[in-house]
Amino acid sequence: MLKRTMIIVLFFSLFLSAVPKEAAATGSAWAVIDADTGRLLEGYNENVRLPIASLTKIWTALTFIESGSSFGDVTISPQASSAEGSSIYLKQGMHIDAETLLYGLMLRSGNDAAHALSEQAGGSLEGFVDLMNDKALVYGLKRTVFTNPSGLHDDHHLSTAYETALMLRYAMDNDKFREIAMTKNHRYEGEDQIYSWRNKHRLLHSESTAIAGKTGFTKTAGRTLATYFEKDGKNIIVVTLNHSDDWNTHKNLADKVFSSYKLTTVAKKGTYAILPGVEMELKNSIRLLLKKGEKAKLQNIVRIPKGKSEKSTGLWTVLFDNEPLIASEIIIKQ
Structure with missing residues (x-):
């Protein structure tokens, strides 16, 4: 009986060791797409709907830029100044131009900046979220739903690794978004405030092939990351959802695709x-x-x-x- 038990335990251990690392991470996903065509090149659970945290702000920025709203001064409301989560420390009543808010949104993931931009372009946070969802449908993002502009957790606020990669692809086609998302450091001097921001995306500072992207995190979503890579005329986007070792995963996936795919x-x-x-x-x-x-x-x-x-x-x-x-x-x- 003891011998039989040992055999069963050994078999079970061998089975576990054969399970891919990705499958062991419940609720995780990743996708690599060709940034020029949107074709999925590599992926795991790429079409599974999951929380994306602050990768939401890619769509927030594009929605604001394409809304036609003024890039002039924005007055910070009490609701914006007290927004939950990551912040660029906007104060109620202060005036700051929308372009600076976009830099604070993308480089430092300011939820207060997201709220202020939403009120400016949508008349209200709810109105702006409607714009975000309408734009998602126009771009064919059928598995994506937004309930807020920041990525704060909501059971209905979901996308997929593949569609999030498409979000960055579409956004990078916009010159203003591309300029902001590629910025490593930004300094702003206003009448009453000075901001100096370093892009939170670590790979933009350490990898020559990583040119743009966005970070994200909530307790429910885990770590989320989107990166736009360029090398020898090849343009790809990597997105990981709920991956703890995301920096290395992005580098490894990019290296794998660059070496196995030829520009033909x-x-x-x-x-x-x-x-x-x-x-x-x-x-x-x-x-x-x-x-x-x-x-x-x-x-x-x-x-x-x-x-x-x-x-x-x-x-x-x-x-x-x-x-x-x-x-x-x-x-x-x-």
């Missing part, structure tokens, strides 16, 4: 004869991150307008596994 030209710029008397011009080459064996999964579809005209435009679309991945405008000459 799948369509060269130039002029192509597609029909008798009809040519098309592709002005820029189409390049994709592909690993060994993936090129066989690509398809090219060219759409040209009906009718005859001396010059018109069409679309060259590249599909991966029968799903549209990237498209480029072409000029049709007849």
Whole structure:
């Protein structure tokens, strides 16, 4: 009986040692995407809905910037000055420009800055959250719901590692957001206050390939992290949710993807004869991150307008596994 028990215990121990580290962390997830196309390159639980903590502020910043709200002075309300959680120590009644609040939001994760920006652009915190959710739907983030602009815990405030990576991808397409998110240090001198902020994202200061990102933490969400990496023309985004060793995880995942994926030209710029008397011009080459064996999964579809005209435009679309991945405008000459 004793021998049988020892065998069972040994078998159970071997089983546990075979479980991947990711699976041992309940409620954790990660995703690596191609920042140019949004394609998922690597992931674990990437579509599981989880709390994202202050990674929420990526969407808060983009929503404010694209709202058309003034970048002028914002008067800090009692509610903003007393916002729960991380703070840049705004005082009730003070006046500070919205751009500075955006830096405080992204570099120092100020919940008071998030509240003040929300009131400025949405008329109220609730009104701004509606804008955030509307924008999420417009961008196709179907598994993302916001209940506040800061990332404070709420059972309904959830996203996924994959959609959070997409948030950073869409936000980095905005020049103002990109400028702020890439800033390592920012100094502001107002009439009554001076701020000097260092970006909390450690990798921006230690890794040359990490150019932007956002940190996050709540007791429920654990540590959350988003990083935008660039290397040799390759652009990727890494997101981890509820990972304690997130700095090393991001570096390791980025290194793995950069080494295993090549930037491959799948369509060269130039002029192509597609029909008798009809040519098309592709002005820029189409390049994709592909690993060994993936090129066989690509398809090219060219759409040209009906009718005859001396010059018109069409679309060259590249599909991966029968799903549209990237498209480029072409000029049709007849």
